[in-house]
Amino acid sequence: MHRVGLVLFPGVQVLSLAPLSVFEMANGEIGRAFYDVTVLSESGGQIGTSIGAVVDTQRFGRQRFDTVMFGGATTITQSSPKLLDFVRKSARSARRIAGPCTGAFVLADAGILDGRRATTHWHFAREFRSMYPRVTLEEDRIFIIDGPVWTSAGMTASLDLALAMVEKDLGLDIARNVARKMVLFHRRAGGQSQFSALLELDPKSDRIQSALAYARSNLRTLHSVDQLADAVHLSPRQFSRAFRAETGRSPAKAIETLRLEAARLMMEEGRHPIEVVARETGFANRERMRRAFLRAYGVPPQALRRQIGVAA
Known part of the structure:
Protein backbone atom coordinates (compact mmCIF):
# COMPACT_ATOMS: atom_id res chain seq x y z
CA MET A 1 0.00 0.00 0.00
CA HIS A 2 1.20 3.49 -0.90
CA ARG A 3 0.62 6.03 1.90
CA VAL A 4 -0.22 9.58 0.83
CA GLY A 5 -0.26 12.52 3.25
CA LEU A 6 -1.94 15.78 2.18
CA VAL A 7 -1.02 18.73 4.43
CA LEU A 8 -3.60 21.51 4.82
CA PHE A 9 -3.69 24.79 6.74
CA PRO A 10 -6.42 27.32 7.62
CA GLY A 11 -7.68 29.05 4.48
CA VAL A 12 -6.29 26.45 2.11
CA GLN A 13 -7.77 26.66 -1.39
CA VAL A 14 -10.44 23.98 -1.67
CA LEU A 15 -9.05 22.61 -4.95
CA SER A 16 -6.04 21.42 -2.96
CA LEU A 17 -8.25 18.44 -2.10
CA ALA A 18 -8.80 17.57 -5.79
CA PRO A 19 -5.79 15.21 -6.14
CA LEU A 20 -7.41 12.92 -3.58
CA SER A 21 -10.12 12.15 -6.15
CA VAL A 22 -7.43 10.93 -8.55
CA PHE A 23 -6.07 8.51 -5.96
CA GLU A 24 -9.61 7.39 -5.07
CA MET A 25 -10.41 6.68 -8.73
CA ALA A 26 -7.13 4.81 -9.16
CA ASN A 27 -8.03 2.53 -6.25
CA GLY A 28 -11.38 1.84 -7.88
CA GLU A 29 -9.77 1.20 -11.25
CA ILE A 30 -7.46 -1.53 -9.94
CA GLY A 31 -10.01 -2.93 -7.50
CA ARG A 32 -7.97 -2.53 -4.33
CA ALA A 33 -6.74 0.15 -1.95
CA PHE A 34 -3.34 0.90 -3.43
CA TYR A 35 -3.42 4.48 -2.11
CA ASP A 36 -4.07 5.07 1.59
CA VAL A 37 -4.73 8.81 2.02
CA THR A 38 -4.42 10.81 5.25
CA VAL A 39 -5.31 14.50 5.49
CA LEU A 40 -2.93 16.29 7.84
CA SER A 41 -2.44 19.67 9.51
CA GLU A 42 -0.14 21.20 12.09
CA SER A 43 -2.67 21.11 14.93
CA GLY A 44 -5.04 18.40 13.70
CA GLY A 45 -8.81 18.67 13.99
CA GLN A 46 -11.02 20.74 11.71
CA ILE A 47 -9.45 23.05 9.12
CA GLY A 48 -11.49 25.69 7.32
CA THR A 49 -10.90 26.05 3.58
CA SER A 50 -10.96 29.23 1.50
CA ILE A 51 -14.66 28.77 0.73
CA GLY A 52 -15.64 27.97 4.32
CA ALA A 53 -15.98 24.21 4.03
CA VAL A 54 -14.40 22.36 6.95
CA VAL A 55 -12.12 19.32 6.64
CA ASP A 56 -11.15 16.93 9.44
CA THR A 57 -7.41 16.41 9.71
CA GLN A 58 -4.87 14.48 11.73
CA ARG A 59 -1.95 16.22 13.40
CA PHE A 60 1.26 15.60 11.52
CA GLY A 61 4.13 14.20 13.52
CA ARG A 62 6.19 11.05 13.17
CA GLN A 63 4.04 9.33 10.57
CA ARG A 64 5.89 8.05 7.51
CA PHE A 65 4.45 8.48 4.01
CA ASP A 66 5.45 7.44 0.53
CA THR A 67 4.08 10.70 -0.91
CA VAL A 68 3.60 13.99 0.94
CA MET A 69 1.70 16.84 -0.75
CA PHE A 70 1.23 20.38 0.52
CA GLY A 71 -1.89 22.40 -0.23
CA GLY A 72 -1.97 25.79 -1.91
CA ALA A 73 -3.79 29.07 -1.32
CA THR A 74 -4.89 32.20 -3.15
CA THR A 75 -2.44 34.30 -1.12
CA ILE A 76 1.11 33.77 0.09
CA THR A 77 1.45 33.33 3.85
CA GLN A 78 4.41 32.71 6.14
CA SER A 79 5.05 29.05 6.86
CA SER A 80 5.28 28.16 10.54
CA PRO A 81 8.49 26.66 11.98
CA LYS A 82 6.66 23.39 12.73
CA LEU A 83 5.42 23.15 9.16
CA LEU A 84 8.89 23.79 7.73
CA ASP A 85 10.34 21.17 10.06
CA PHE A 86 7.79 18.64 8.82
CA VAL A 87 8.61 19.54 5.20
CA ARG A 88 12.31 18.84 5.78
CA LYS A 89 11.63 15.57 7.60
CA SER A 90 9.27 14.48 4.82
CA ALA A 91 11.88 15.29 2.18
CA ARG A 92 14.27 12.92 3.93
CA SER A 93 11.82 10.08 4.58
CA ALA A 94 9.21 10.12 1.79
CA ARG A 95 9.70 8.67 -1.68
CA ARG A 96 8.45 11.93 -3.17
CA ILE A 97 7.28 15.30 -1.94
CA ALA A 98 4.95 17.63 -3.86
CA GLY A 99 4.00 21.30 -3.78
CA PRO A 100 1.10 22.00 -6.15
CA CYS A 101 0.29 25.68 -6.79
CA THR A 102 1.57 27.85 -3.92
CA GLY A 103 2.61 24.69 -2.11
CA ALA A 104 5.86 25.34 -4.01
CA PHE A 105 6.41 28.34 -1.71
CA VAL A 106 6.26 26.00 1.30
CA LEU A 107 8.88 23.71 -0.22
CA ALA A 108 11.04 26.69 -1.15
CA ASP A 109 10.72 28.16 2.37
CA ALA A 110 12.12 24.91 3.72
CA GLY A 111 15.04 24.99 1.27
CA ILE A 112 13.87 21.84 -0.51
CA LEU A 113 13.85 23.53 -3.93
CA ASP A 114 17.30 25.12 -3.76
CA GLY A 115 19.22 24.17 -6.89
CA ARG A 116 16.16 22.47 -8.40
CA ARG A 117 13.70 23.22 -11.20
CA ALA A 118 10.17 24.08 -10.13
CA THR A 119 6.94 25.73 -11.23
CA THR A 120 3.98 27.40 -9.55
CA HIS A 121 0.81 29.30 -10.43
CA TRP A 122 1.67 31.87 -13.10
CA HIS A 123 0.07 34.65 -10.99
CA PHE A 124 2.73 34.22 -8.28
CA ALA A 125 5.71 33.53 -10.54
CA ARG A 126 7.34 36.97 -10.28
CA GLU A 127 7.02 36.97 -6.49
CA PHE A 128 8.42 33.45 -6.28
CA ARG A 129 11.41 34.32 -8.45
CA SER A 130 12.30 37.35 -6.34
CA MET A 131 11.94 35.43 -3.06
CA TYR A 132 13.84 32.29 -4.08
CA PRO A 133 16.66 33.14 -6.52
CA ARG A 134 18.32 29.77 -5.90
CA VAL A 135 15.36 27.96 -7.50
CA THR A 136 15.16 27.60 -11.29
CA LEU A 137 11.55 28.62 -11.85
CA GLU A 138 9.85 27.56 -15.10
CA GLU A 139 6.60 29.43 -14.74
CA ASP A 140 4.97 28.30 -17.99
CA ARG A 141 4.70 24.61 -17.11
CA ILE A 142 1.85 22.41 -15.91
CA PHE A 143 4.10 20.43 -13.59
CA ILE A 144 7.79 19.67 -13.11
CA ILE A 145 9.45 16.60 -11.64
CA ASP A 146 12.98 17.14 -10.36
CA GLY A 147 14.09 13.92 -8.72
CA PRO A 148 11.81 13.21 -5.76
CA VAL A 149 10.40 16.76 -5.74
CA TRP A 150 7.23 17.53 -7.71
CA THR A 151 5.69 20.98 -8.24
CA SER A 152 2.77 22.11 -10.38
CA ALA A 153 0.87 25.13 -11.62
CA GLY A 154 -2.23 26.20 -9.76
CA MET A 155 -5.82 25.04 -9.50
CA THR A 156 -6.66 22.11 -11.81
CA ALA A 157 -2.97 21.46 -12.58
CA SER A 158 -2.87 19.50 -9.32
CA LEU A 159 -5.02 16.89 -11.10
CA ASP A 160 -2.41 16.57 -13.84
CA LEU A 161 0.27 16.20 -11.17
CA ALA A 162 -1.69 13.45 -9.39
CA LEU A 163 -2.40 11.65 -12.68
CA ALA A 164 1.33 11.69 -13.45
CA MET A 165 1.92 10.08 -10.05
CA VAL A 166 -0.64 7.38 -10.86
CA GLU A 167 1.06 6.78 -14.20
CA LYS A 168 4.41 6.46 -12.43
CA ASP A 169 2.99 4.04 -9.84
CA LEU A 170 0.45 2.01 -11.82
CA GLY A 171 1.13 2.61 -15.50
CA LEU A 172 -0.15 4.70 -18.39
CA ASP A 173 -3.34 2.70 -19.01
CA ILE A 174 -4.57 3.13 -15.43
CA ALA A 175 -3.85 6.86 -15.53
CA ARG A 176 -5.74 7.22 -18.82
CA ASN A 177 -8.73 5.33 -17.47
CA VAL A 178 -8.79 7.50 -14.35
CA ALA A 179 -8.71 10.64 -16.52
CA ARG A 180 -11.64 9.32 -18.56
CA LYS A 181 -13.68 8.52 -15.46
CA MET A 182 -13.01 12.04 -14.17
CA VAL A 183 -14.20 13.42 -17.54
CA LEU A 184 -10.95 15.26 -18.16
CA PHE A 185 -10.48 16.46 -21.73
CA HIS A 186 -6.99 14.97 -21.81
CA ARG A 187 -4.06 14.37 -19.51
CA ARG A 188 -1.77 17.35 -19.89
CA ALA A 189 1.93 16.65 -20.08
CA GLY A 190 4.14 18.33 -17.54
CA GLY A 191 5.98 20.43 -20.10
CA GLN A 192 2.78 21.77 -21.59
CA SER A 193 2.07 25.47 -21.25
CA GLN A 194 -0.19 26.66 -18.43
CA PHE A 195 -2.11 28.63 -21.07
CA SER A 196 -4.65 27.07 -23.42
Missing part, protein backbone atom coordinates in the same frame (compact mmCIF):
# COMPACT_ATOMS: atom_id res chain seq x y z
CA ALA A 197 -4.98 28.34 -26.99
CA LEU A 198 -8.78 28.16 -26.80
CA LEU A 199 -8.83 30.01 -23.49
CA GLU A 200 -6.52 32.66 -24.90
CA LEU A 201 -8.72 33.18 -27.97
CA ASP A 202 -11.78 33.50 -25.68
CA PRO A 203 -14.60 33.49 -28.27
CA LYS A 204 -17.90 34.92 -27.00
CA SER A 205 -20.59 33.35 -29.20
CA ASP A 206 -21.56 29.70 -29.49
CA ARG A 207 -21.00 29.88 -33.25
CA ILE A 208 -17.35 30.94 -33.02
CA GLN A 209 -16.76 28.52 -30.14
CA SER A 210 -18.18 25.75 -32.33
CA ALA A 211 -15.94 26.80 -35.19
CA LEU A 212 -12.85 26.57 -33.02
CA ALA A 213 -13.93 23.22 -31.59
CA TYR A 214 -14.43 21.96 -35.16
CA ALA A 215 -10.99 23.28 -36.15
CA ARG A 216 -9.30 21.63 -33.18
CA SER A 217 -10.90 18.29 -34.04
CA ASN A 218 -10.04 18.51 -37.74
CA LEU A 219 -6.59 20.07 -37.87
CA ARG A 220 -5.25 17.37 -40.17
CA THR A 221 -7.92 17.83 -42.85
CA LEU A 222 -8.76 21.53 -42.42
CA HIS A 223 -7.21 23.32 -45.40
CA SER A 224 -9.05 26.63 -45.67
CA VAL A 225 -11.04 29.24 -43.81
CA ASP A 226 -13.90 28.52 -46.22
CA GLN A 227 -14.23 25.04 -44.68
CA LEU A 228 -14.46 26.53 -41.22
CA ALA A 229 -17.06 29.08 -42.31
CA ASP A 230 -19.09 26.36 -43.98
CA ALA A 231 -19.04 24.26 -40.82
CA VAL A 232 -20.89 27.02 -38.93
CA HIS A 233 -23.12 28.03 -41.86
CA LEU A 234 -21.65 31.47 -42.57
CA SER A 235 -20.14 32.98 -45.68
CA PRO A 236 -16.33 33.28 -45.51
CA ARG A 237 -16.62 37.07 -45.34
CA GLN A 238 -19.21 37.02 -42.53
CA PHE A 239 -17.22 34.40 -40.65
CA SER A 240 -13.89 36.25 -40.90
CA ARG A 241 -15.47 39.50 -39.74
CA ALA A 242 -17.24 37.88 -36.76
CA PHE A 243 -14.19 35.81 -35.84
CA ARG A 244 -11.84 38.80 -35.74
CA ALA A 245 -14.37 40.86 -33.78
CA GLU A 246 -14.61 38.17 -31.06
CA THR A 247 -11.02 36.95 -30.83
CA GLY A 248 -8.93 39.83 -32.16
CA ARG A 249 -7.25 37.47 -34.63
CA SER A 250 -7.80 36.28 -38.15
CA PRO A 251 -9.13 32.72 -38.55
CA ALA A 252 -5.91 31.67 -40.27
CA LYS A 253 -3.74 32.92 -37.40
CA ALA A 254 -5.99 31.25 -34.81
CA ILE A 255 -5.84 27.92 -36.65
CA GLU A 256 -2.05 28.15 -36.74
CA THR A 257 -2.07 28.70 -32.95
CA LEU A 258 -4.19 25.57 -32.49
CA ARG A 259 -1.83 23.61 -34.75
CA LEU A 260 1.19 24.80 -32.80
CA GLU A 261 -0.40 23.76 -29.51
CA ALA A 262 -1.30 20.33 -30.91
CA ALA A 263 2.17 19.83 -32.43
CA ARG A 264 3.93 20.76 -29.21
CA LEU A 265 1.69 18.39 -27.24
CA MET A 266 2.46 15.53 -29.65
CA MET A 267 6.17 16.12 -29.17
CA GLU A 268 5.79 16.21 -25.39
CA GLU A 269 3.74 13.03 -25.18
CA GLY A 270 5.65 10.85 -27.65
CA ARG A 271 8.63 10.44 -29.95
CA HIS A 272 6.84 10.91 -33.25
CA PRO A 273 9.07 11.95 -36.17
CA ILE A 274 8.79 15.64 -37.07
CA GLU A 275 7.23 14.71 -40.42
CA VAL A 276 4.45 12.78 -38.66
CA VAL A 277 3.77 15.64 -36.24
CA ALA A 278 3.56 18.10 -39.14
CA ARG A 279 1.16 15.88 -41.07
CA GLU A 280 -1.10 15.02 -38.13
CA THR A 281 -1.48 18.65 -37.06
CA GLY A 282 -2.21 20.00 -40.53
CA PHE A 283 1.07 21.75 -41.32
CA ALA A 284 1.44 19.50 -44.37
CA ASN A 285 5.25 19.45 -44.23
CA ARG A 286 8.06 19.99 -41.76
CA GLU A 287 9.30 23.22 -43.39
CA ARG A 288 5.94 24.92 -42.97
CA MET A 289 5.82 23.77 -39.34
CA ARG A 290 9.40 24.94 -38.78
CA ARG A 291 8.55 28.46 -39.92
CA ALA A 292 5.49 28.53 -37.65
CA PHE A 293 7.57 27.38 -34.65
CA LEU A 294 10.17 30.06 -35.31
CA ARG A 295 7.46 32.74 -35.40
CA ALA A 296 5.78 31.52 -32.22
CA TYR A 297 8.63 30.18 -30.05
CA GLY A 298 11.77 31.57 -31.62
CA VAL A 299 13.23 28.08 -32.08
CA PRO A 300 12.59 25.25 -34.60
CA PRO A 301 10.75 22.05 -33.61
CA GLN A 302 14.00 20.11 -33.23
CA ALA A 303 15.33 22.58 -30.63
CA LEU A 304 12.06 22.47 -28.71
CA ARG A 305 12.19 18.68 -28.74
CA ARG A 306 15.70 18.78 -27.26
CA GLN A 307 14.45 21.13 -24.53
CA ILE A 308 11.60 18.73 -23.75
CA GLY A 309 14.08 15.85 -23.58
CA VAL A 310 16.29 17.72 -21.12
CA ALA A 311 13.25 18.64 -18.99
CA ALA A 312 12.10 15.02 -18.97
